[in-house]
Amino acid sequence: MGKIEMTYANAIKEAISEEMRRDQNVYMLGEDIGVYRGAFGVSGGMIDEFGPERIIDTPISETAFVGCAIGSAVAGMRPVVEIMFSDFMAVCWDMIINQAPKMRYMFGGKVSVPMVLRTASGGGTGAAAQHSQSLEAMLCHVPGLKVVIPSTPYDAKGLLKSAIRDNNPVMFLEQKLLYRTKGMVPEEEYTIPLGVADMKREGKDCTIVTYGRMVHMCLAAAEAVSKEGIQTEVIDLRTLLPMDKPSIIESVKKTKHLIVVHEAVKTGGLGGEIAASIAESEAFNYLDAPIKRLASEDVPVPFCPILEKGVLPDEIKIAQAIRDVLA
Amino acid sequence: MGKIEMTYANAIKEAISEEMRRDQNVYMLGEDIGVYRGAFGVSGGMIDEFGPERIIDTPISETAFVGCAIGSAVAGMRPVVEIMFSDFMAVCWDMIINQAPKMRYMFGGKVSVPMVLRTASGGGTGAAAQHSQSLEAMLCHVPGLKVVIPSTPYDAKGLLKSAIRDNNPVMFLEQKLLYRTKGMVPEEEYTIPLGVADMKREGKDCTIVTYGRMVHMCLAAAEAVSKEGIQTEVIDLRTLLPMDKPSIIESVKKTKHLIVVHEAVKTGGLGGEIAASIAESEAFNYLDAPIKRLASEDVPVPFCPILEKGVLPDEIKIAQAIRDVLA
Amino acid sequence: MATKKSAIDKNIAIELLRKMLTSRKFEEKVQYYFSLGMIHGTTHLSIGEEGTAAGTCGALEPQDQIYATHRGHSQAVCKGIDVYKMMAEIFARANGVCKGKGGSMHIADKDRGVLGANGILGPSLALACGVAFAHKKRKEDIVTVAFFGDGASNEGVFHESLNLASVWNLPVLFICTNNTYGMSTHITKVMKDTDIANRAKPYMIPAKTIDGNDVWEVYNTIKEARKYVAEGNGPMMIVENTYRISGHSKSDGNLYRTKEEIASWKEKCPIKRWKEKLIENGVCTQEEIDAVEKETTDLIEGAVKFALDSPYPKLEDVYNDVYAD
Amino acid sequence: MATKKSAIDKNIAIELLRKMLTSRKFEEKVQYYFSLGMIHGTTHLSIGEEGTAAGTCGALEPQDQIYATHRGHSQAVCKGIDVYKMMAEIFARANGVCKGKGGSMHIADKDRGVLGANGILGPSLALACGVAFAHKKRKEDIVTVAFFGDGASNEGVFHESLNLASVWNLPVLFICTNNTYGMSTHITKVMKDTDIANRAKPYMIPAKTIDGNDVWEVYNTIKEARKYVAEGNGPMMIVENTYRISGHSKSDGNLYRTKEEIASWKEKCPIKRWKEKLIENGVCTQEEIDAVEKETTDLIEGAVKFALDSPYPKLEDVYNDVYAD
Ligand SMILES: Cc1ncc(C[n+]2csc(CCOP(=O)(O)OP(=O)(O)O)c2C)c(N)n1
Ligand SMILES: Cc1ncc(C[n+]2csc(CCOP(=O)(O)OP(=O)(O)O)c2C)c(N)n1
Numbered sequence A, B: 001m002g003k004i005e006m007t008y009a010n011a012i013k014e015a016i017s018e019e020m021r022r023d024q025n026v027y028m029l030g031e032d033i034g035v036y037r038g039a040f041g042v043s044g045g046m047i048d049e050f051g052p053e054r055i056i057d058t059p060i061s062e063t064a065f066v067g068c069a070i071g072s073a074v075a076g077m078r079p080v081v082e083i084m085f086s087d088f089m090a091v092c093w094d095m096i097i098n099q100a101p102k103m104r105y106m107f108g109g110k111v112s113v114p115m116v117l118r119t120a121s122g123g124g125t126g127a128a129a130q131h132s133q134s135l136e137a138m139l140c141h142v143p144g145l146k147v148v149i150p151s152t153p154y155d156a157k158g159l160l161k162s163a164i165r166d167n168n169p170v171m172f173l174e175q176k177l178l179y180r181t182k183g184m185v186p187e188e189e190y191t192i193p194l195g196v197a198d199m200k201r202e203g204k205d206c207t208i209v210t211y212g213r214m215v216h217m218c219l220a221a222a223e224a225v226s227k228e229g230i231q232t233e234v235i236d237l238r239t240l241l242p243m244d245k246p247s248i249i250e251s252v253k254k255t256k257h258l259i260v261v262h263e264a265v266k267t268g269g270l271g272g273e274i275a276a277s278i279a280e281s282e283a284f285n286y287l288d289a290p291i292k293r294l295a296s297e298d299v300p301v302p303f304c305p306i307l308e309k310g311v312l313p314d315e316i317k318i319a320q321a322i323r324d325v326l327a
Numbered sequence C, D: 001m002a003t004k005k006s007a008i009d010k011n012i013a014i015e016l017l018r019k020m021l022t023s024r025k026f027e028e029k030v031q032y033y034f035s036l037g038m039i040h041g042t043t044h045l046s047i048g049e050e051g052t053a054a055g056t057c058g059a060l061e062p063q064d065q066i067y068a069t070h071r072g073h074s075q076a077v078c079k080g081i082d083v084y085k086m087m088a089e090i091f092a093r094a095n096g097v098c099k100g101k102g103g104s105m106h107i108a109d110k111d112r113g114v115l116g117a118n119g120i121l122g123p124s125l126a127l128a129c130g131v132a133f134a135h136k137k138r139k140e141d142i143v144t145v146a147f148f149g150d151g152a153s154n155e156g157v158f159h160e161s162l163n164l165a166s167v168w169n170l171p172v173l174f175i176c177t178n179n180t181y182g183m184s185t186h187i188t189k190v191m192k193d194t195d196i197a198n199r200a201k202p203y204m205i206p207a208k209t210i211d212g213n214d215v216w217e218v219y220n221t222i223k224e225a226r227k228y229v230a231e232g233n234g235p236m237m238i239v240e241n242t243y244r245i246s247g248h249s250k251s252d253g254n255l256y257r258t259k260e261e262i263a264s265w266k267e268k269c270p271i272k273r274w275k276e277k278l279i280e281n282g283v284c285t286q287e288e289i290d291a292v293e294k295e296t297t298d299l300i301e302g303a304v305k306f307a308l309d310s311p312y313p314k315l316e317d318v319y320n321d322v323y324a325d
């Protein structure tokens, strides 16, 4: 099977484009996704292929257009809706937590909401407190949603295709700082099932569970400590809800050490869920050290790059955490 | 010091009324809080004492009136704003997570937002998926907010007075099913500091960390298992953010067993944060069994009482959890 | 838009009466069993507002779709939902339209064009845009209706949805059931201009305010409005003025309104008025009206019996319907 | 409301010119240092829109308060923020108005009546209602201004806030800087009626659309509007038509508009027009204008120097300012 190199942004575009070719019910809507190509350039050129009837620029009315996406999904379409920055989910939060994920249940299973909501998540861009958050933990607290965060072009494409074919509302959180990163992607069609984690590096001394941009930081840290003889296993969750706990448990039983790393602020972050799941599982008795969470400091994301870098986890902090846990 | 018996709802009313008498800057706003007395009757009679200028009925425009509360707080007032059901926070989520808690930080400390947002939280009322949620975990993931859930009239009054005097946005989540419960409250003025947990029952065998309505379920369960010779310590967090971790750690070191109980759905709930905090603390090495979380099942709250009761934790399930952890 | 009222067709007349009486009797039973503690949770009755539901839904085509409000029993009934299954839902039974998972505030049956009531005020307006978007795209002769209250029209999503429907020319009919109260709050306290139809103007959406307690006016207005919308002219808004005789929900001390006010509106009851008009105009005989009374009474009694005979859901069902396969 | 334009007062004229030039030069420096990679993050320039900021803020009283937009540099500058500290903020320095924690999108200085720019479109309209509420309650002669864009007027909070301000009679002045684009999206794609002033009608809020590139028209309109609002008549809305010469933000290929369109608006540059008018009407001499040019150039150069000389925040500062004591 041939492979080609492409960016994370292009992998996303390819995934949507392929699904749009395959299924007339798939369409995109969001702010400035047409000629402007989206704030991060993801949908560049799509309007040329699919036209403004299927690549739809909306008014700046997130509640209305996410609501519109949901309604159209109820009526049998498969919207892929873009919220420019994940922080803006807050202005249409009711649609995200009270409408899309609850309808099927409240209505006794008679409707389904096959919608993908894509949005750009994460900091490190100097965009300050209202354009840099990682809000996935809030979404993972909502039964009825699925939550996906891909870390590579390969994963992004395969997971997004599955998300579009999924019959449930899927929150697809893209990582701003990964859009321009490159990776190999099969030329042939493929999908990656939702709910399955991926071991991005094998090791026997310590397990790191992470996702999104932090996967790369963790891999770099694992590489760094490997020179000190520490073999770190890096598990990329890929789908956060539902979470692939068996993979984590298996790894922890082997390595007896667990570190959870994410970019979201620590308190109330998904690290708590992951750590607690393991602490209450059979793997608990295998642990040789307390579970460690490494995450952003509990402050709004500051503008100044020195401060911002200071609050975010990075490979140096992660490497140190590995050493600490094994000490 | 004399004490009188009053309901949880009246304790809340007393707290606000006292603060309104004390400080002209305190006022209330929300939907139908005047002659209607609020959906849960909390503000009954307040309009007679304070008039419609200070007990203000709003249009059904949560974003505007919470925004208005925030703006007035920036300008030096001390609003106590009511959102009828905590589920409706979703329609003004931007105000709650992106505006109120971030302003001070983004603006370099020059403004403060001394606002209390009160709202009725929790299920068990047969009100189904959109009127029964416990959303505190989402709020606890937002630096800049404080989050309080009182379990008794005494705590409600003392904590709310502190919340009103606090110079930060405080989310005050009242428990629907507790409004009519009664308890003793001092006749004299008192406050309870935010951020301090309360040991509601002492024990040496097992620690339960909980808050809100579940405190009573846990106490009942502790009582039940006490007949089997199990002495359970019940810690009521009262303030969820910031969390009083030292109290939990101290208790766990003593009892060597930890159960976390909350009504919110398990996945992504605050139980993860609590369990993880302990699993990464010095208390980890004292634990004789995996930390157990008991919470609602991961489904939207169903209407049918049989189903709803089935998903909610209760004293029987909690008692069983205690036995399991100690087995 | 001047609505032309044609002479009253007897079949339609009887059907409108049947819808109103079915709604009324349905809700009276709900109220009764609620007061007995046999219905759980909360419920928002629309007693007194049946003219809006019957006139509106009566003028729609079977394939049309509606989003009902939290006060939506009569809207669902008039759209043709199975009242047996709806009653079973309110009694929290497994045979309910939502398998007992939704209850009074979440009545829905997509197969009958009832896309759902909502416990949150406002979102239905946007959801309706989406449904209409899909039907427009598929060039189907389907109109989507979003019911909402006067109070709910103060939510931001009202503005966003009307604007979206306007610029995208969506086949949505926005129906405001204006009963002048949002819970206890009178419309004059929350709007300076209380003619909600004016709120459609900035979007260039044609709008009209009518007497919602005159079922014939409602029916005729909606017939025309449906035609306008279905022909691809874009959305329309109709404000149907009416009054809620019943309290806001289970707990309402009616402290915010006078007994006289309620009494005066009982006089304007849409069912009473319609019966009188049918007799006056010689459209039906008293016997024919009595027959509809009897028929609807029997129907609702049957519904209650069905509901009471239906089993509760099983606890293991609680996990179903969270996710679709 | 017919605005009466008085003869041009020289002091005011110079001050308006000063404000516009300060803004323009401030942003040109930001653009330059941004292109050098010396400014971090993103930035939304208002080059071409200075007439709206200067005319509006110029007509306010010192005690008045403003909420600026994401494109709010010129609004803050014209309200009288310390441009040294504001430049330092944009350069992420500890001496910045927000101690380096806010940056371009969050410029604020309450002491100068700049309550803050916002990274989220819309909330400022509601926040402004709250500030106005407090001032009204305290019977202070303070008007609160909420700036917002044409695009942001499609957010639901616009509707809720205008309604609230209307029914509560709040001393708020809503100022729409209508540059006909929300990012790349032209107003005609997102509104059927593009005269945004009409959107104020359902709330019975007086509104007016003016040429935002005519600083004198803006100044006079806002003077009157401020008076109207300050006198307790309730809110008012002014739509100031203008054009953004600069791109939307750091990344803008201008694919959605033509070079000709941009060029035509450069001709209508508010600064150019104001200078021409002052000369034409004999209000100032070219020398006087040149003096303001020089003064503002020097000021901004000083600001850049101050910013560059200022220290970065210390890492330990990151924990400060999350909570108030
Ligand atoms: C977002 C939101 N806010 C508040 C409520 C609580 N609530 C339920 S019904 C109601 C009054 C609604 O008034 P209106 O829209 O006029 O409908 P009516 O009840 O009069 O039929 C309120 C405030 C809610 N369900 N959702
Ligand atoms: C709630 C929200 N949605 C989207 C954005 C992204 N965004 C920033 S500026 C902008 C365009 C705003 O247009 P307008 O209000 O006309 O102001 P202008 O940029 O033209 O000054 C958009 C879509 C945002 N910041 N907040």
Ligand SMILES: [Mg+2]
Binding pocket: C149, C150, C151, C177, C178, C179, C180, C181, C182, C183
């Ligand atoms: Mg009403």
Ligand SMILES: [Mg+2]
Binding pocket: D149, D150, D151, D177, D178, D179, D180, D181, D182, D183
């Ligand atoms: Mg604009």
